[in-house]
Amino acid sequence: VAAVQGAAVGAGLGLALVADFRVAAPEARFAANFVKLGFHAGFGITHTLPRVVGMQRASLMLQTGRRIAGAEALAWGLADVVAPLPELTAAAQALAAELAENAPLAVEATRATLRARLVDTFVAQTRHELAEQARLMATADFAEGVRAVSERRPGEFTGR
Numbered sequence: 001v002a003a004v005q006g007a008a009v010g011a012g013l014g015l016a017l018v019a020d021f022r023v024a025a026p027e028a029r030f031a032a033n034f035v036k037l038g039f040h041a042g043f044g045i046t047h048t049l050p051r052v053v054g055m056q057r058a059s060l061m062l063q064t065g066r067r068i069a070g071a072e073a074l075a076w077g078l079a080d081v082v083a084p085l086p087e088l089t090a091a092a093q094a095l096a097a098e099l100a101e102n103a104p105l106a107v108e109a110t111r112a113t114l115r116a117r118l119v120d121t122f123v124a125q126t127r128h129e130l131a132e133q134a135r136l137m138a139t140a141d142f143a144e145g146v147r148a149v150s151e152r153r154p155g156e157f158t159g160r
Contacts, residue, residue, distance in 0.1 A: 001099070003092035004028040005085060009067075014043025016078075017052055020111065023092040024079035026070035033065040038145030038157060040132035047125035053077050 002019035009031045016022050016030065024030075032049065034041045041062055050058040053076045060066060073079040083091035099107060136142050140160040148155035 001092050001096045003088050004030070004079070005088055007031070009033055011043050014045050014048070017045065017048035021080045021095055022073075022078065023081040023083060023088060023095060024070065024073055025085040025088050026082055027085060028073065028079070029067045029069045030061075030073055030078045031065060031067040032062050033067075035063060036065040036145060036155060037149055038136065038139060038141035038143075038155060040129055040136050042126070042129045042133055044122050044126045044129070046129055047122050 001021045001023060002016050004016055004022055004024040005028060006025075007029055008016040009029070010033060013030055013032055032041050032045055046058075046062065049061065052058075053061070057076055061068065068076060068078055070079075070082055074082045081091055081095060141155075141157045144157060145155045
């Protein structure tokens with residue numbers, strides 16, 4: 001169970017997506033902002049995000065870098081529970097306690113079935129992401145994206 005209180009962006013999104021459940025504050029925001037850097041998503045996000053929100057919404061997030069917050073994250077399935085920030089930890093612990101009330105072998109078996117073959121496909125997808133990242137790191141667009149983000153301005157990309 002992940003408790004998301006603020007930004008789950010880039011690697012933070014990747015970490016949140018591998019959790020079985022996400023409890024988020026209304027202020028939490030989820031984003032895959034790689035394209036704003038002239039870069040390719042990593043951390044297995046191209047595999048995990050579509051499994052969580054569906055291919056169309058994942059494509060929207062991955063290709064626009066759009067931020068998804070609170071109530072919208074709940075509607076999209078990025079968050080399983082939204083709780084006010086002061087109650088976030090308690091809400092995450094309550095969900096963990098609810099899981100722990102059940103027969104552990106049955107929960108473990110169900111989780112394993114739901115995630116069957118996930119590791120193999122996750123590894124293959126991550127290898128592809130790394131290859132694309134290596135290719136894009138050598139581009140002018142990547143250099144511009146990094147400069148633009150550090151200067152807090154939109155990137156001026158040329159496709160080179």
